[in-house]
Amino acid sequence: MTLSGEQPAYGPRESDPSKPSPARVYDYILGGSHYYPVDEAAGNRMVRALPLVPALMRYNREFLQRVVHLLTGEYGIRQFIDFGSGLPTEDNVHEVAQAIAPETRVVYIDYERGAVDLGREILADNPHATSIHADIRQPEHVLADPDLRGLIDFDKPVGLLMFAVLHFISDEELPMIERYRRAVCPGSYLVISHGTTAQTARVAAQQNLAKKDYDQRTERTWMRNKDQIAAIFGDAEILHPGIVHIPDWRPTDSGYTPDPDDEARQLGLAGVGRLV
């Protein structure tokens, strides 16, 4: 906090019960239990404006589980950094990965104090996972963190997980991702899920209303299209099936067939790239 009580533009934040936070609003909509009345009110306004939001969030969590399962089980990844990890919900990265390979190391990062404190509490007995309180827009600070360096070996491939976090990063700030890509070795993976503008006019109008309220009262967001997300991957080799709507990314691994009439699909894109 600054002396005036305002949140600084950059840097980790203390939990403020008087202002909705992305982590807590998300937790509320997903049916969690770590939110304040302001978050509940913000979540209700969001769902009223855009009723498809809970489905999108569930798709995002299922994508996280599919990808971590694949990277751990089939591609042998044994270390993950989860950027903007949020409040710990069921089947989080360490649970999925360590169920397959118990030695897998996981570092969660969030700028919301409450999310990190709760994460640390849950992980207290887990020697291979931790949660750090940092702003991912400060890569030098994040990469120098002693807890992160104690767990992650940068000479071995790392899964850089960026689920539903990059739409909180402006175009001017986005190039910082390059710093993380350069920190890891070839054979590492970059995973992104990202909000995008709906294609049907009716849903796009609802989305616009929800975004306006969220941007003004919770946190500013930037929706991106497929080409803009592809640019974030740079020269990474994009895995099959490319950058697609979130539930369409290898859906059979979650046991369902994507429904083209499902309107919630159009609100988010996802992709996985192998760094070269």
Ligand SMILES: C[S@@+](CC[C@H](N)C(=O)[O-])C[C@H]1O[C@@H](n2cnc3c(N)ncnc32)[C@H](O)[C@@H]1O
């Ligand atoms: C919508 S939640 C997504 C949580 C989780 N990644 C998931 O997909 O289920 C976005 C999270 O990113 C965090 N976040 C946003 N900007 C951040 C930043 N610059 N540094 C660290 N965390 C950030 C928020 O606090 C929030 O917990």
